[in-house]
Amino acid sequence: MQQSAVHIDDYILSERLMAGDPGAREMIYDHYGPALYTIILQVIADNEKAENALAQVFVYIFNDAVAYRDSGDITLFGWMRRVARQMALKLAVGELEDNGTMVSNGSLLFRFTTGLPEGIQTVFRLCYYKGLSREAVARMLGLHPEEVASQLREAMVAFRKFLNN
Incomplete structure (x- = not known):
């Protein structure tokens, strides 16, 4: 069954x-x-x-x-x-x-986020700070969900590099 x-x-x-x-x-x-x-x-x-x-x-x-x-x-x-x-x-x-x-979580995250290119920064903020889904962000920004996913991958690669420096 x-x-x-x-x-x-x-x-x-x-x-x-x-x-x-x-x-x-x-x-x-x-x-x-x-x-x-x-x-x-x-x-x-x-x-x-x-x-x-x-x-x-x-x-x-x-x-x-x-x-x-x-x-x-x-x-x-x-x-x-x-x-x-x-x-x-x-x-x-x-x-x-x-x-x-670093002493402050906020200042480190702020420094990282402001160092991102503008489009990737917007996607990162909406997904990780606001908690929106990739699909919701894509609709908001007039992008394809694949573009949002690609920008998030770029942001995560940049975040790992940022943490290692």
């Missing part, structure tokens, strides 16, 4: 998550973990550090699920994607702080 994919409404899933339901946590981890890990790997190229970041993302998601309801995000995955991107950026910059390279 073939099993069909289980779909559960974001509202119901988020309510179960806020109630601390272990089944909801397991479902979210199993269903969204690989996608969130891929998002983190775009920022943190090291597998072990990316796995640690993913663990921190899920700790945040599981402990602060009420933040989803308050975020204004339409989908649960959209919120989790934004959390993963922001956590990955924060952790990547935080590593530098631990090494004494």
Whole structure:
């Protein structure tokens, strides 16, 4: 017998998550973990550090699920994607702080972002700071989603180089 994919409404899933339901946590981890890990790997190229970041993302998601309801995000995955991107950026910059390279997360990210070419900077800000999907950014800017994806790849390559300098 073939099993069909289980779909559960974001509202119901988020309510179960806020109630601390272990089944909801397991479902979210199993269903969204690989996608969130891929998002983190775009920022943190090291597998072990990316796995640690993913663990921190899920700790945040599981402990602060009420933040989803308050975020204004339409989908649960959209919120989790934004959390993963922001956590990955924060952790990547935080590593530098631990090494004494920079004192303020904001100033380092600001310096990186302002050093990007204008078009890439706009795409980066909309995707990583605002948490918008590539498709939404493409519609906003009148670009093809592939162009947005390409610009994000360029930004991530530049970010890794920036962190290594």
